[in-house]
Amino acid sequence: MRNIGIIGLGLIGGSLGLSLQKEGFIVFGLDVQTAHQSQALKLGLINKIANEQTLLDECNIIIVATPTTVSTSIITSLLDNIQPQQVIIDMGSTKSKICDALKQHPSRKNFVAAHPIAGTENSGPQAAIQNLFDGKKIVICDKEDSNENLLSQIVELFKKLKSDIVFMNSKEHDKHLAYISHLSHICSFALSLTVLAIEKDEQNIFNLAGSGFSSTARLAKSSPQMWESIAMQNKENLLPAIESYIEKLKTLKQNIEEGNSTELISSMKKANEIRKIIKN
Amino acid sequence: MRNIGIIGLGLIGGSLGLSLQKEGFIVFGLDVQTAHQSQALKLGLINKIANEQTLLDECNIIIVATPTTVSTSIITSLLDNIQPQQVIIDMGSTKSKICDALKQHPSRKNFVAAHPIAGTENSGPQAAIQNLFDGKKIVICDKEDSNENLLSQIVELFKKLKSDIVFMNSKEHDKHLAYISHLSHICSFALSLTVLAIEKDEQNIFNLAGSGFSSTARLAKSSPQMWESIAMQNKENLLPAIESYIEKLKTLKQNIEEGNSTELISSMKKANEIRKIIKN
Numbered sequence: 001m002r003n004i005g006i007i008g009l010g011l012i013g014g015s016l017g018l019s020l021q022k023e024g025f026i027v028f029g030l031d032v033q034t035a036h037q038s039q040a041l042k043l044g045l046i047n048k049i050a051n052e053q054t055l056l057d058e059c060n061i062i063i064v065a066t067p068t069t070v071s072t073s074i075i076t077s078l079l080d081n082i083q084p085q086q087v088i089i090d091m092g093s094t095k096s097k098i099c100d101a102l103k104q105h106p107s108r109k110n111f112v113a114a115h116p117i118a119g120t121e122n123s124g125p126q127a128a129i130q131n132l133f134d135g136k137k138i139v140i141c142d143k144e145d146s147n148e149n150l151l152s153q154i155v156e157l158f159k160k161l162k163s164d165i166v167f168m169n170s171k172e173h174d175k176h177l178a179y180i181s182h183l184s185h186i187c188s189f190a191l192s193l194t195v196l197a198i199e200k201d202e203q204n205i206f207n208l209a210g211s212g213f214s215s216t217a218r219l220a221k222s223s224p225q226m227w228e229s230i231a232m233q234n235k236e237n238l239l240p241a242i243e244s245y246i247e248k249l250k251t252l253k254q255n256i257e258e259g260n261s262t263e264l265i266s267s268m269k270k271a272n273e274i275r276k277i278i279k280n
Numbered sequence: 281m282r283n284i285g286i287i288g289l290g291l292i293g294g295s296l297g298l299s300l301q302k303e304g305f306i307v308f309g310l311d312v313q314t315a316h317q318s319q320a321l322k323l324g325l326i327n328k329i330a331n332e333q334t335l336l337d338e339c340n341i342i343i344v345a346t347p348t349t350v351s352t353s354i355i356t357s358l359l360d361n362i363q364p365q366q367v368i369i370d371m372g373s374t375k376s377k378i379c380d381a382l383k384q385h386p387s388r389k390n391f392v393a394a395h396p397i398a399g400t401e402n403s404g405p406q407a408a409i410q411n412l413f414d415g416k417k418i419v420i421c422d423k424e425d426s427n428e429n430l431l432s433q434i435v436e437l438f439k440k441l442k443s444d445i446v447f448m449n450s451k452e453h454d455k456h457l458a459y460i461s462h463l464s465h466i467c468s469f470a471l472s473l474t475v476l477a478i479e480k481d482e483q484n485i486f487n488l489a490g491s492g493f494s495s496t497a498r499l500a501k502s503s504p505q506m507w508e509s510i511a512m513q514n515k516e517n518l519l520p521a522i523e524s525y526i527e528k529l530k531t532l533k534q535n536i537e538e539g540n541s542t543e544l545i546s547s548m549k550k551a552n553e554i555r556k557i558i559k560n
Binding site: 166177193195206210214215222227231248274 | 471486522
């Protein structure tokens with residue numbers, strides 16, 4: 001069957017729609033916001049609008065790309081009615097809670113927990129872009145809980161999108177992502193709030209903001225619904241990450257306050273080591 | 281006279297050397313690090329290596345692009361020996377301390393306090409790039425303290441580099457820059473330290489870091505010497521900026537801790553307003 005269903009037609013779902021059509025699939029789309037559905041159809045992200053039953057009737061693969069807080073109930077409902085050859089893939093940014101919730105489901109083997117390390121600060125169908133997954137990592141969590149044959153189908157599918165597959169335990173995934181992604185977003189939201197508060201009456205001052213500010217505050221443009229959802233789902237890991245970050249800030253602040261140049265330079269040199277890891 | 285002197289042959293000084301040569305100037309360069317001097321000559325950033333006396337003998341315009349903590353003494357020494365037609369320009373990122381220090385100098389009128397809103401996270405002569413100032417803002421502070429004719433020469437010079445000139449009081453400049461630039465760098469240094477500390481034994485995890493992390497941690501690659509210098513020179517404005525930032529972080533953290541989705545979404549929506557200001 002060359003039909004694929006996508007639930008959630010935002011940046012990830014919409015971009016998947018584009019990529020999958022390019023691979024010859026017929027894409028059925030569903031979004032709780034009917035405006036998103038018609039927009040996705042108009043933008044050519046999907047071929048048809050469908051409801052849940054049609055997706056179950058017509059598609060062997062159904063991809064769920066909704067905010068993580070609603071994904072579990074959507075996937076449970078799909079798994080409750082699934083056929084043995086069908087597979088549901090979740091594309092959310094947090095994996096542990098969803099894997100835990102579905103662990104005991106009789107059709108757990110028909111579920112693949114994935115997370116594409118791809119995205120931008122934009123959201124909604126209009127944010128969808130061609131080739132979003134090209135050269136990007138897609139993490140698949142708790143692969144031992146998925147049916148082997150169904151899993152290899154999905155791995156093949158992701159490889160067609162030119163993605164690299166990484167396998168990882170869902171708890172490990174969430175811990176790492178708290179530090180290397182979720183924390184960055186919180187930092188950026190807080191930076192935006194700080195700067196908007198002080199510069200509120202003089203927005204023209206932002207003419208002076210250079211590429212440094214744009215770079216660090218860019219993520220503050222991200223979807224509040226999506227990031228509230230991620231923050232709440234991954235609070236267990238995110239809270240200590242924010243706490244450590246505040247501690248580092250306090251130390252830098254104290255060094256500046258006390259005029260301790262030696263310590264400040266030493267910390268900044270240590271921070272420079274990120275150069276080995278972020279190449280561009 | 282078509283000779284221009286540059287003291288400090290890093291990213292800013294070196295890039296200026298490239299741009300000024302393109303405009304037909306002969307560029308004389310000086311750097312306290314002799315390796316930087318020969319590198320700058322080899323890279324074609326300057327035409328000749330010169331000492332301070334040669335710059336004073338041969339150049340009507342001398343640009344100082346050194347870390348802000350050493351600029352004042354270099355500029356004082358130049359002003360002590362300057363001719364009426366000569367002008368010294370400082371290109372540092374903090375302006376209030378240097379303007380205060382030079383306020384009573386008998387040759388203050390031969391000095392122009394400038395700050396190009398241009399740069400990258402890289403430093404040293406090898407970081408110099410062609411057309412760095414093209415389309416960028418250059419702030420000139422306390423213009424009333426500079427000689428009118430000399431100032432117009434410099435404004436013309438900067439316009440030749442295709443920069444937009446903005447005039448501003450030095451104290452205002454430092455306050456705004458603390459929020460829209462210096463704070464971003466501190467956030468980025470702290471983020472890098474936090475993430476390196478937790479991920480120290482598993483650097484391959486950074487394979488998973490997406491564009492969000494790269495964007496927010498990019499500035500942590502910046503020169504410690506330069507940013508220690510900026511932080512110390514502008515501590516008066518930077519400390520309250522860091523303090524406000526920590527407060528915003530604590531509030532977001534508390535919202536997550538308490539599961540207060542309404543407040544968290546409301547703050548994130550407010551932060552989204554940065555979208556009006558950062559276009560890309």
